[in-house]
Amino acid sequence: MGNLIIETKNLTKKYGDFVAVDSLNLKVHQGEIFGMLGPNGSGKTTTILMLLGLTEPTSGEVQVLGFDPSRQPLSVKSRAGYIPDQVGFYDELTARENLMYIAKLNGLPRSEAYKRIDEAFERVGLSQVADQRVGTYSRGMRQRLAVADVLIKKPELIIMDEPTLGLDPELAHEFLKLSRELADSGITILLSSHLLYQVQEVCDRVGLFHRGRMVLEGTVNKLAQDVLGAGYVVRIQANGSQAGFTETLKQIPGVANVEFKTPDTYLLKATKDLRTEAARAVINAGGQLKSLDLETPSLDDIYNAYFSEVNHGITHETKRA
């Protein structure tokens, strides 16, 4: 693990009585992609704004790149790039003029600014359209321009708020690939999202946010084990039995749970890869096996499993109260 790039201790932000971020302890290391995941209103954006010194924490401590964002915002903001959600540009200016303004705000000398802007356009693949007005840009191009926009300050850290929101799956994938490349070149990336399936492939570690708290943290696989209780999910499609295979599959040693999804489709959760055993059990029971897949744990499943537990907990509490 590299140096600590972001560290927060009991970071809290209250808006009146509403607690937007509650005692957050977050650690992000150099060169990793950390995903802050959670529904809207779970405190992700507020956390980001506090990391950049754009809003004051109510209590707690923050260190970003070794600086305190509320005391030394200029040092933080000259080293960290921020891509807000639904990033905006001056539509009546060209892409180059937009970046030139940002370069000037960063105090770059003119010749250096030109050089960095060209490099940034090259990197995100917008060199051909750099002198077009941003008003003519598509959503995907804007998002890439937003990356170019933070690259001109040669950031050590890039913070992205919902970067794939509104992009089609292909563009989102392309964008995340670009993020991966940036992380591989040593830039730390913190991104927030509620589109779990998109970010799980790119994040080294994720943190699950819920009502201002980071309730789970770790690699996707670790979360799957913590929440789903089992690391492997086998999807089985089979038919040929009146009663179904639920009971048959449950009897395989090591199976934690069998879920009947749709007619002929079963989800088998286990602590190890049980594909062979499952296939044998189905065939022995006289069934026809149509397909057999090992599913990688999806963040969506983890998320749903976790929040259905939490919500059950809440309903129990309210009933008791």
Add this chain to the structure above:
Amino acid sequence: MALPTKPKGREGSPWTGLWAVVAKEMADHLTSARMQILEILIVLTAVGTGYAALQQISGSGNNEEQFLFLKLFTSAREPLPAFAGFLGFLVPLVAIALAFDAINGEFNRRTASRVLSQPIYRDALLLGKFLGAVFTLALVLAAIWLLVMGVGLLGLGLPPSGEEVARSLLFLLATIAYGGFWIALAMLFSTIFRQSATAALASIAVWLFFAAFWEILVSLAAQSLSPIQFGFLEEFLAQTQLRLTLSRFSPNTLFAEATMALLRPAVRSLGLLLPFELEGAVLGAPLPVGQSLLLIWPQLTGMIAATILLFVLGYVSFQRREIRT
């Protein structure tokens, strides 16, 4: 609440990036269609009223008079008002057009968070936008000032005296200060209201209030607060005094008085003049520039103070504003 209230100060200068903002704002203003329309309007006004004034001056045949150049700004021929009067009317419009979407425009275009995540403070953004608008206005007004002087040189065929140049330059400065007031007002509304259209309407409402209704309200208030019951001189004086005082809360009045004293050198008082105060005065004799300036000093400082006050209110409102939209 980006302004830390903790004892330890902020890092670096609050004006980092100020000139980048000013340059960007001026470039935006000077190329925007909105400004071009207003510029055309003002240039037409300058040429039209200047020409009308020239006709008036040569028509009167009184070419022996002093301060012919200043007459270009003040003489009118029906149905057009004088150029100075026109400016008192147009400058607020231009100023409001320059600033009504200064801050909320950034939020609506979603550029605010991107700009503020650069290594600058909000101070630089706000002051940069204010200065950008003031400089743009100053540039436009200076161009028009030159235009009127040019029309004057051609039409009158004689160069302005040093006194005339000094007075008209002071008039230019007073106009810019007057514009500054309206820029600060529109900018305050642009931090308060999220919609640019609301901010524009609110600014125009204030402008209309001072331009059309304030005088009416002032006379009503003066009549009811300080009524004339017995017809004594003291009563008349008290009422007029009250009316003047109330009237001077309006920036339009301040500007009109400043204009009058600067462009009509014979004006020696902006308040009441009782006959005994004129004892020994040579009526109609012009005051030197310094004395006229002294006369309008309260008006000028009043306008500048109001501008600063409005700017500070806008500053506080902007600093308190949450970045998230």
